[in-house]
Amino acid sequence: MKPIPTLSTRKLLLITTLVCLGLGVDRTFAQSPSADALINKLVQKGILTEKEAKDLLAETAVTNAATAHKWKITDTIKSIELYGDVRFRYEYRSSENANPPVEGSDPNAYYKERFRYAVRLGVRGDLADDFYYGLRLETATNPRSPWVTFGGDNNTPDKSTPFRKDSASINLGQYYLGWHPTDWFDITVGKMRMADCLYTTPMVWDTDINPEGAAEKFKLPVGNYIELFANFAQFDYQNPSVAQNWPSSDTFILAWQVGANVKFNKDTSLKFAPVIYNYTGLGATNTQGSTAGLNLSYTGEGFGPGSAAPGQNSFATPWLNQNGINDLLVLEIPAELNFKIAGQNVRVFGDFARNLHGDDRARAAFAANNPPGVPGTLTHAYTGQDTAYQIGVGIGNLGLVYGQTSKKHTWEARAYWQHIEQYALDVNLIDSDFFEGRANLEGVYSALAYSLTDNILGTFRYGYAHRINDELGTGGSNPDLPVLNPIRNYHLLQMDLTWRF
Numbered sequence: 001m002k003p004i005p006t007l008s009t010r011k012l013l014l015i016t017t018l019v020c021l022g023l024g025v026d027r028t029f030a031q032s033p034s035a036d037a038l039i040n041k042l043v044q045k046g047i048l049t050e051k052e053a054k055d056l057l058a059e060t061a062v063t064n065a066a067t068a069h070k071w072k073i074t075d076t077i078k079s080i081e082l083y084g085d086v087r088f089r090y091e092y093r094s095s096e097n098a099n100p101p102v103e104g105s106d107p108n109a110y111y112k113e114r115f116r117y118a119v120r121l122g123v124r125g126d127l128a129d130d131f132y133y134g135l136r137l138e139t140a141t142n143p144r145s146p147w148v149t150f151g152g153d154n155n156t157p158d159k160s161t162p163f164r165k166d167s168a169s170i171n172l173g174q175y176y177l178g179w180h181p182t183d184w185f186d187i188t189v190g191k192m193r194m195a196d197c198l199y200t201t202p203m204v205w206d207t208d209i210n211p212e213g214a215a216e217k218f219k220l221p222v223g224n225y226i227e228l229f230a231n232f233a234q235f236d237y238q239n240p241s242v243a244q245n246w247p248s249s250d251t252f253i254l255a256w257q258v259g260a261n262v263k264f265n266k267d268t269s270l271k272f273a274p275v276i277y278n279y280t281g282l283g284a285t286n287t288q289g290s291t292a293g294l295n296l297s298y299t300g301e302g303f304g305p306g307s308a309a310p311g312q313n314s315f316a317t318p319w320l321n322q323n324g325i326n327d328l329l330v331l332e333i334p335a336e337l338n339f340k341i342a343g344q345n346v347r348v349f350g351d352f353a354r355n356l357h358g359d360d361r362a363r364a365a366f367a368a369n370n371p372p373g374v375p376g377t378l379t380h381a382y383t384g385q386d387t388a389y390q391i392g393v394g395i396g397n398l399g400l401v402y403g404q405t406s407k408k409h410t411w412e413a414r415a416y417w418q419h420i421e422q423y424a425l426d427v428n429l430i431d432s433d434f435f436e437g438r439a440n441l442e443g444v445y446s447a448l449a450y451s452l453t454d455n456i457l458g459t460f461r462y463g464y465a466h467r468i469n470d471e472l473g474t475g476g477s478n479p480d481l482p483v484l485n486p487i488r489n490y491h492l493l494q495m496d497l498t499w500r501f
Helices: 007-025 033-044 050-066 358-369
Strands: 081-096 109-126 131-139 170-182 185-191 212-222 226-238 251-263 269-272 275-280 329-341 344-355 387-396 411-420 441-451 456-467 489-500
Touching (some): 109 170, 344 358
Antiparallel strands (some): 081 109, 109 131, 170 185, 212 226, 226 251, 251 275, 275 329, 329 344, 344 387, 387 411, 411 441, 441 456, 456 489
């Protein structure tokens, strides 16, 4: 028979248990009602005397005080949430018939195959007096992509240094402070997630872009089924380093959106929200000798004088400018209809956009592409190329394709058709994957995602696009295929494995 523990032994075990519980819950656990109730019950059972109970509470309090957490958080921080994701990707993208004389190509196609990773780690939460905050770190410096390529830094002259870490940097991707004093008003300043500012789609805004500036949101319920809302944003687009003007000559993009969310029943709803984008303060004229920049007229052309070869753009020529933001006044109308079929969530979504100054942008492109003494590629101003649209459908656990949600054994299938004409949108903002951040392309996007666990998901995506107008280039610039213009036929395949938390 095992010996019965003495009172002092039982007391020691009890102290140890309470100390562990105290450390796991709170340093004042010994004074909490639950601790008092436990000790009182032990007294009632005759395991402890009244004096031993008092001594035990005192000893536990001293022990907890000595081992209390050294982290101290101000009382003004009401909550802290750690979140993020780690993603791995296989990617294949190609551009057919571009004729680039560069490595990784043949006379009729350019292709790029790579393994990639991306890491995002953030904290967010609530502060006192209805304020909230957020900070997020992420890999890569590209504003339209946090992805880094495995082995991508092994480009020393003799190709003899493996596993370099040149591009494996950590950058501050989000930092914002918000105020939500009432249910109907919210204001945020800093570098923030686009989805928290405006209702839009990747046709106009790449989902990886975190704009800098301020955003204000208003909402007004009307009865039980309609919610009206208004979103306004002032994003600091660029601070020209050569600008000496006062007041500031920063470039701003301003957004003005109103919309409605109509709920017909618990499963069916309709959301739509027109938005106008205008640009102001385009900055000082570039005086440092560079001929590329936002303050020059966009042409979107890539084959002509100054090009290294057909299909290879030289950005050192103003008549081949790819990123100018002149003559942009864009109306966008995103919308979605949500309902259920056979118990599955279904979303029919779309987006329509038109540059109300598109013809002026076309005329400016023709003038910039044909300076005195230079035989440009444009024979006339191609007006009427000012429209973009997207139409698609998603079914399943909506948002899974974009990693916005995950639940074990759920899935989502999504597909859309997209059409962006040469002078329709700001090519610096559109999705850099589908389709390569370029205008004058149209094509199909398809995706399938499946949650292996509550936080591990796999995603497959494929897209194909071709030129809309064969007389024009495919305007825009993206580091993935940076010098190819025009892109005639574009293919992209991605397979992702994501851990989100």
